[in-house]
Amino acid sequence: MKAFKIIIIVTLSLSFGSLTSLSQFKKYGGKKKPEKMRSFVQSMDYQGWYFSPGITLTPKMNIFKYELTLTANGLTAVNLQQQSKVGLYLEVGRYNLLSTTKLISYIDYGIAYKMLRAGQTYDLEQNGVSIGTSYTQSFQSHAGLAHFNANNVLAINKNIFFQNTLGANVDYQFSQKIESTDNTGFTESYQENPSKLVAQLHYKFGIGVRIGKQLYAIPSVEVPLLNGWQWENGRSTFGAFNSRYRPVVISIRFAWLTTPDCPRVWDNDSSTENGGGM
Secondary structure, three states: OHHHHHHHHHHHHHHHHHHHHHHHHHHHOOOOOOOOHHHHHHOOOOEEEEEEEEEEEOOOOOOOOOOOOOEEOOEEEEEEEEEEOOEEEEEEEEEEEOOOOOOOOEEEEEEEEEEEEEEEEEEEEEOOEEEEEEEEEEEEEEEEEEEEEEEEEEEEEOOEEEEEEEEEEEEEEEEEEEEEOOOOHHHHHOOOOOOOEEEEEEEEEEEEEEOOOOEEEEEEEEEEEEEEEOOOOOOOOEEEOOEEEOOEEEEEEEEEOOOOOOOOOOOOOOOOOOOOOO
């Protein structure tokens, strides 16, 4: 629940920050209207680099109902508490601008490091009698991944925009640490360990703000939509112990625009290569 509140707070903060930036620009910008995004990016290189530091969370957020298995070998778990924990996320990649008027504004692709951390606690009973309290389980993984995204940008002007993204990621967890303080027969109720190879479709929402002459910061929240591998009947969460967790990425993308060595010349004919089709 705490993790869900964090996600809500971050989303609201992104919206508030974007509105604050817009109001400040209007306040100090005088009567001059901000330049439109299209005319601004037309003179730029269409390819460039980005870097995204961030964190991961593992809240519950189950879309499909999940029935917990809480009994095994005559033992019953009570007071089970699922824990979302914070991990590190680092991403680097390239973008390719496509259009300011069509559905797909730009694509990007890159690699990333993702740490996931999660846990749970429970007490055990046998025939209604307590036999142990505060058994603790913890999951931690370190993964390298590749991703590809198609992004739609709704720009207010060159200084601020909203971004919706559909993409895919393939992760390989080169390190996986799974621990439990429970050495009873109840551990037979645990799910199989998560697959080290993960393929997913994901959705990302972000708000872009120009923070430098040619530098943008895009705070965003990413959630998985569907597990392709390991397939689990349409789920987008992963299971560990008796719980299921949704890996959420909260990051800030820093993207640099660059100016070509030879400035472009536009002929205002959208049917030609130099017609401003961007």
